[in-house]
Amino acid sequence: MKEFFKISEVANILSVSKATLRRWDSKGKLISRRHPINNYRIYHRNDLKKLENFGFIFESHKETNVALVKPLKIYTSIELFAGAGGLALGLEKSGLHCVLLNEIDKWACKTLKSNRPHWNVIEKDIKELDFTSFKGKVDIVTGGFPCQAFSYAGKQLGFEDARGTLFFEFARCVKETKPAICVGENVRGLVQHDGGKTLKGMISVLEDIGYKVLPPQILKAIHHRVPQKRERLLIVGIRKDLDIPFEFPTPQKEIYTLKDALKKGRLYPCPVPSSRGQIYPKRKKEILQLVPPGGYWRDLPVKIQKEYMQGSFYLGGGKTGMARRISWDEPCLTLTCSPAQKQTERCHPDETRPFTVREYARIQTFPDDWQFEGSISQQYKQIGNAVPVHLAEEIGLSLVKALNNFYNPKIFNLFGEEIIQKINNKNYHASL
Template sequence: MKNYYSLSEVAEMLSVSKQTLRRWDENGKLKATRMPNSYRAYSPESLMPYVDVDSPPSVKETTPDYNVPLKSYSVLELFAGAGGLALGLEKAGLSCKLLNEIDPWACKTLRKNRPHWNVIEGDVAKQSFKEYKGKIDIVTGGFPCQAFSYAGKKRGLDDARGTLFYEFARTVKEVKPLICVGENVRGLLSHNNGKTLQSMIQILEDLGYDVLVPKVLKAVFYKVPQKRERLFLIGIKKGSGIKFNYPKPDNKMMTLASALKAGELYKTDVPKSPGQQYPARKREIMDMVPPGGYWRNLPIKVQKEYMLKSYYLGGGKTGMARRISWDEPCLTLTTSPAQKQTERCHPDETRPFQTREYARIQTFPDNWKFEGSMNQVYKQIGNAVPVNLAYAVGKELVKSLNEYTISEELRTKLKS
């Protein structure tokens, strides 16, 4: 433990300015010690009621589990889909106040499982969220990536008009949350040579948010048995002093077996459910592929029959005629388990994954029911954020808001 902390260090710990600390020292609300060089310093004893001096600048933990919310933190989510992100955030202790989604079947799914959630069905462009200004802690949204650029005009938010990112940014502008969380595919990093993402960052900065360096999180390191990657774009309201750290990855990877068999993730084997089936000839071909194999494991003659012109184009195409093995994570799920380019075949049975198997690979609980036809269910699950990945991010959001809450209470106490 240090003997003394400088004015700058304490300002960082308490998320206040050095000028505020000088004023508190002068009026006796938080006294500093004058050092021989006349600089202000703070003894550990003077700070112990407020911060953890063993590991500054973290605010002292006041609960057995630091990720347990100190109060109710609210979330407004756009493009909510079937609820993967919302469910993970709820699991972390956050409160979903409003969810907007245009797909009627996904809305039915949300209402079926969470009748108390305020689900607003319809085009986000036709919704106003001004009534929630100052009442929401976090705005989230997995906005689809649509191209736009400044084209040299530098008009800020106006440049994004007509895109779904515009609706996300407009909502942030209307609601003024403490934190905004955008989520997207990894490809956004390189879209238009990175200019699209930079435009998004600049727009959020212009709206009053400090944007963290975007980060791709690999779901497989967050208790998700799937090689899925999602890009997170997180903005912190300027002047709030909130700090956010991306969740640390777990070194242990989940496998397909952990999704479909009783074990660490689920107490029981996956229940039976509806699922697509292969046509007769495709089933004959997939019967030849071993677990963990793909089209190159087929006889040359069958490779040419199955791949057609793609056979001569080179490249790995490892998703084609792919049978997943028990001891590996599943490849990224799509909206259909039997598309030729993104085949997802069961390890033992020659068939695509069933809908409940799909849901488990996305770490939905077995009691989360999906509404609509079988194909609608596949679509909802395939488009979802894995629940456990959302949970990992949610815990860090709670931690950040807990620190903010403690700092706010401390500032209020010192000002009174």
């Protein structure tokens, strides 16, 4: 393990900007040192080990071996608010079998059906669905429900009090089907939403219907084979009458960059396929041509900064996503529903243009054969809202490991995953 880390390496792993690290340095939160030869800013491993979000780099844990984690039996799931299938596809890759997917957006449903004709995709408002026929027949219910505020009123929020919210519909499905595990995922902002009351209310609802909720965790996509600084909040509930030893996905030490996403290499066997993409208006393109790879609006001449930022120029905050050109050697910033929208520009490193649809999909770790339906804006929206496929796969692997250990703990602990798979291989595949 090396002794010193460059500022760009630390920024990538912590999913913060270099400007943030410099601010931490000035405030004494994380002190940097100077390289004795080139005087570059560097960080010593002993200082980094103290950081909660960096310490795992120095741990000797064994990273998840995808090839060895296989289901000991068929584990079934229901997915709600399925979108374009990022979470569903990742769970499928981990070995889970989805028996129902619900989504209200017609273009997202067309995407799901065109890529997986055998999936049971229900295009309907979730409020109109009855899940009681699946009671006792599914192991997992998952869903990326929209974040909505609750009226907390200073008391424990119960199931009935959540009516009228889409989270209530997620909880209703869990209550009607009684899976062993329920998994909710959302943006990290849910942690602070309404001073934390919204998340606290959601946990209360799940506990009210019979689930023990583990402390929610924020997963950084860059730690899970995704070349993007995306973060997702994971809420996992275990049915109270079951003793299931769930562990959240272990952070991977290897960080992937935009180069890994768009070029032949560690993530993909070929360069990204060509596809359609949005374009910048003439003046915006002229301005972004002045921004270097890895740069943003502060790299522009001051006169142009004021022209481009307008009133925002005089406001506080870094606003590092504005006029942002991604460099090849860094993970991409979090993708949004529109790569050309002001305040969330995601400009190509070499060409002055937004990322194309297929480039967007690669950054979200979708396979190249996963096609998106609808207009180009609809396709961007579907991809931007998705859970990265590799992150979803690692969530699925954690679910599979937990269920394996629950259903057959003695054999699982004695022989390990690889031997178990060999023992059960014939029966497992026959059951499919």
